[in-house]
Amino acid sequence: MREYIGKNTIELTVNGEARSVSVWPSDILLDVLRNELGLTGAKPGCKNGDCGACTVIMDGLPVKSCLVLAVEAVGHSVLTVEGLKNTALQNAFVEHSAFQCGYCTSGFLMAAHALYLNHKDADELTVEEWLQSNICRCTSYSEIREALRCVFCEEKLK
Numbered sequence: 001m002r003e004y005i006g007k008n009t010i011e012l013t014v015n016g017e018a019r020s021v022s023v024w025p026s027d028i029l030l031d032v033l034r035n036e037l038g039l040t041g042a043k044p045g046c047k048n049g050d051c052g053a054c055t056v057i058m059d060g061l062p063v064k065s066c067l068v069l070a071v072e073a074v075g076h077s078v079l080t081v082e083g084l085k086n087t088a089l090q091n092a093f094v095e096h097s098a099f100q101c102g103y104c105t106s107g108f109l110m111a112a113h114a115l116y117l118n119h120k121d122a123d124e125l126t127v128e129e130w131l132q133s134n135i136c137r138c139t140s141y142s143e144i145r146e147a148l149r150c151v152f153c154e155e156k157l158k
Ligand code: FES
Pocket: 043, 044, 045, 046, 047, 048, 049, 050, 051, 052, 053, 054, 055, 064, 065, 066, 067
């Protein structure tokens, strides 16, 4: 990675679009997405890598955007919840009421979407393990599990 000193204009690829943004080397991707690009789906929870509310997908894998510097995302493809439209996962979350306050929801959706991209035939244990990186303070876990079970079971039946 090149060295960045002072404020720099960088190019990020977010939800398939090239976005130009001015950042400090210490700016985290979460803050840049929310405050500079207006993509507020990723949420600041702990800002410490623990809660998963800030999860986005980078090159197909889930990352906690509070732990990624914006400059580290240069040259990578970033997908936020705003880039997920009408997916089976989103519909399943709605159908199963898999949220209460909704603060954690985009993080769960992104983690689950990354699992779907990488392991469409994930079994229940894999789904469970994958989602351990995300916390729901409202404890909507049974509804979230139900939504995911529905999507991954249907995938297996195809
Ligand atoms: S805000 Fe990033 S993991 Fe909690």
